[in-house]
Amino acid sequence: MSSFFARNLKRSYPTVSGASGAWVEDEDGKKYLDGCSGAVAANLGHGVAEIKAAIIDQLDRVAFAHTSQFISEPALLLADALIELAGKSFKGGKVYFSSGGTEAVETALKLARAFYCERDGVSTRSLYISRWNSYHGSTFGALSITGHPARRKPYYSLLRDQPHISPAYPYRCPCGFGPGPCSSVDCSLARADELEATILRVGPENVVAFIAEPIVGAALGAVGPVGPYWQRIGEICTRHDILFIADEVMTGLGRAGANFALDRWAVKPDIIVVGKGLAAGYVPLSAVIASPKVVAPFLSEKSSGAFEHGFTYSGHPLACAAGLAVIEYMKKHGTIASVAAREAAFQSRLQAMMQFDFVGDVRSYGFLGGIEFVADRKTKKPFPVELKMHRLVADQSMKDGLMVYPGAGFVDGGGGGDHVIVAPPLNISDQDMDTLFVRLTQVFSGISKQLMAVRT
Numbered sequence: 451m452s453s454f455f456a457r458n459l460k461r462s463y464p465t466v467s468g469a470s471g472a473w474v475e476d477e478d479g480k481k482y483l484d485g486c487s488g489a490v491a492a493n494l495g496h497g498v499a500e501i502k503a504a505i506i507d508q509l510d511r512v513a514f515a516h517t518s519q520f521i522s523e524p525a526l527l528l529a530d531a532l533i534e535l536a537g538k539s540f541k542g543g544k545v546y547f548s549s550g551g552t553e554a555v556e557t558a559l560k561l562a563r564a565f566y567c568e569r570d571g572v573s574t575r576s577l578y579i580s581r582w583n584s585y586h587g588s589t590f591g592a593l594s595i596t597g598h599p600a601r602r603k604p605y606y607s608l609l610r611d612q613p614h615i616s617p618a619y620p621y622r623c624p625c626g627f628g629p630g631p632c633s634s635v636d637c638s639l640a641r642a643d644e645l646e647a648t649i650l651r652v653g654p655e656n657v658v659a660f661i662a663e664p665i666v667g668a669a670l671g672a673v674g675p676v677g678p679y680w681q682r683i684g685e686i687c688t689r690h691d692i693l694f695i696a697d698e699v700m701t702g703l704g705r706a707g708a709n710f711a712l713d714r715w716a717v718k719p720d721i722i723v724v725g726k727g728l729a730a731g732y733v734p735l736s737a738v739i740a741s742p743k744v745v746a747p748f749l750s751e752k753s754s755g756a757f758e759h760g761f762t763y764s765g766h767p768l769a770c771a772a773g774l775a776v777i778e779y780m781k782k783h784g785t786i787a788s789v790a791a792r793e794a795a796f797q798s799r800l801q802a803m804m805q806f807d808f809v810g811d812v813r814s815y816g817f818l819g820g821i822e823f824v825a826d827r828k829t830k831k832p833f834p835v836e837l838k839m840h841r842l843v844a845d846q847s848m849k850d851g852l853m854v855y856p857g858a859g860f861v862d863g864g865g866g867g868d869h870v871i872v873a874p875p876l877n878i879s880d881q882d883m884d885t886l887f888v889r890l891t892q893v894f895s896g897i898s899k900q901l902m903a904v905r906t
């Protein structure tokens with residue numbers, strides 16, 4: 451038995467041996483179509499020559515230099531490129547680099563608190579408001595604000611008790627709308643107004659920030675709100691002088707068919723967190739993009755200018771060179787615009803999966819698609835937890851040479867509810883996209899038969 455601490459020590463995993471474009475190969479020569487960019491990270495597929503060349507070029511110059519001693523050209527250029535992508539309101543802002551999504555979320559949480567300390571002197575603010583059915587990362591800080599009961603439960607007594615509000619989740623709207631998703635703007639805004647009610651309950655002077663995924667990824671499967679929900683959230687944060695942090699670790703950098711998912715609602719947060727697609731899986735890299743408002747107190751006369759925080763590998767030159775090459779590739783190939791142009795076709799192919807009666811809902815933004823499974827379409831009852839429907843689908847997909855990203859445990863806090871995310875590389879060819887949906891349909895036909903056997 452290997453010494454490698456696998457995700458699940460009782461499962462076996464194929465050993466990866468190669469990859470090219472949207473295809474990944476194991477040591478037995480079996481090929482898998484990457485229908486979820488690994489974990490919605492390998493956004494440009496595998497083996498992109500320009501990215502490889504940029505990494506090797508940087509490796510030849512200098513791989514590592516610590517940010518307490520040096521800054522590096524790729525870090526400077528990537529920071530500028532991210533500020534430009536974030537748009538006019540971020541001009542004059544700053545970018546803090548880290549290695550993974552969780553690290554970046556932790557950075558954003560600390561930066562938000564440090565902002566108030568710098569601006570107001572010692573701050574009493576200690577609360578972060580977030581949403582149920584969210585995923586923000588796996589360390590204690592990020593897990594405290596994560597709204598995924600199953601991931602929190604084993605560590606519950608060690609987490610900080612932070613307020614969570616309801617998500618905007620049209621398919622399971624509290625109004626009971628069905629069998630499809632609720633399209634009521636009033637319902638959606640009522641969820642946003644929970645933020646204001648919570649702020650008033652705890653006192654705005656005690657709140658540091660509101661943090662949310664503009665489109666919920668791992669914890670719900672590509673769920674966004676109806677109507678001007680994000681505008682309302684932005685207004686509430688501004689009205690109560692609370693920072694708005696957009697966790698775009700999964701949705702940022704083109705995944706949702708825009709630079710950042712919140713651009714779809716024309717809303718600008720105070721802080722944007724990115725990871726996953728930033729270096730597209732080539733190396734670990736994440737970042738916090740801070741608006742000028744957040745940076746200003748650190749530049750004031752009375753401030754020391756220091757943000758009391760840091761990682762050894764922050765701003766790693768090799769990682770930043772990869773991130774820069776990813777952005778340059780996307781600009782050169784018009785990748786984000788092409789996702790936007792192909793989004794409707796992707797959505798209608800996902801919609802076709804409704805032909806299977808165990809599919810309750812499908813939703814998508816750009817190339818981020820979610821398929822939610824139900825035992826009963828009319829009542830939206832989820833499958834029994836023990837069935838592990840999400841695993842059943844993901845495992846069958848792997849058998850059939852397709853990768854999809856499974857998630858579960860979002861209904862009623864009891865571990866019920868299953869979905870898979872379909873999120874191919876943003877530059878997937880039309881032919882590979884066809885193959886993806888042919889295979890997905892085959893997988894679902896196989897699942898249909900398995901369910902028939904369970905039901906009879």
Ligand SMILES: Cc1ncc(COP(=O)(O)O)c(C=O)c1O
Pocket residue numbers: 550551552553555585586587588663667668697698699700725726
């Ligand atoms: C929205 C969001 N935030 C944070 C994270 C944590 O990122 P990482 O797994 O890179 O630490 C994830 C990972 O899935 C995520 O989707």
